[in-house]
Amino acid sequence: MGQTLPKPALRPFLPEDVPLLAAIFTASIEELTGEDYSEVQQQAWMELAEGEEFGKRLAADLTLIATIEGSPVGFASLRGNDHIRMLYVHPAVSGHGIASMLVDALEKLAGGRGAQSLTVDASDTAEGFFAKRGYTAQQRNSITVNDEWLANTTMKKTLGAAR
Template sequence: MDDRILIRPYTAGDADATIEIFLRSIREVSSKDYSPAQIEAWAKVEDPSLWAERRISRPAWIAEVDGRPAGFSDLTEDGCLDMMFVHPEFQSVGVATRLLRRVEEEAFKLGFRRIYTEASRTARPFFERKGFRVLTGQIVEKRGQGLENFLMEKVYT
């Protein structure tokens, strides 16, 4: 499967696909780790134009499998892997691994020796397998609901 996964830069025309991936991933994958009320609070994009601006304003990538959007990720200017979501139909086939590899390549190019993320309960095991360590657990509020996530980092030597 790995050779069928294409990672390419995010473009302005990718906003709708990334929103769909984000919403479906939360509703169909993260729903096993969070309550229905938490999922309802988290799985919203209130301003699609602001969403698109955030993605285009930083290094961001789309993963495609056979030409279909399968996942996306981005990297902020301070080394935060801000978002990484994989479409439910493409879970466990290497999409997140390939996206992370691309994020790490960009981080090295920018001179980062550390990247960090705020991983959901769902994503924490993936990041741990990839060498990230938990710095702390935290509760973030989304529309009146507290959601547990984990501040994690990976340091490169």
């Protein structure tokens, strides 16, 4: 716990990142969401990283990669100008500011693109993280992922104060 990580960096997504980002995605779900989702729900969610569709979603959005010493440790994607579509951090670096660094960057990019606010459909696991950053709950959602129901919360943050 008390160990200091080398300084993280950000870079854009590259197509060759897909396998490593899929591994981060599944590890994050498997190891960090167990208190909020059942094993069956986690399995259905992790299956989203299988096949070509995962890479297509990453490529369709503005996806940033957080790295430590050149190795990806997390990623986040901005859909359009105003929606955080994905935010996943490897469990080994969870709690070390990687997610905050990624969201800070997406908030700046969204503001620079003219967005007045930013939304996210936060998992129950991530809801507290976003609330601490000034996002407020707008509505609860039940979504179907590979025939399993999962709950999340649409949250919103006004960006005007930061500009």
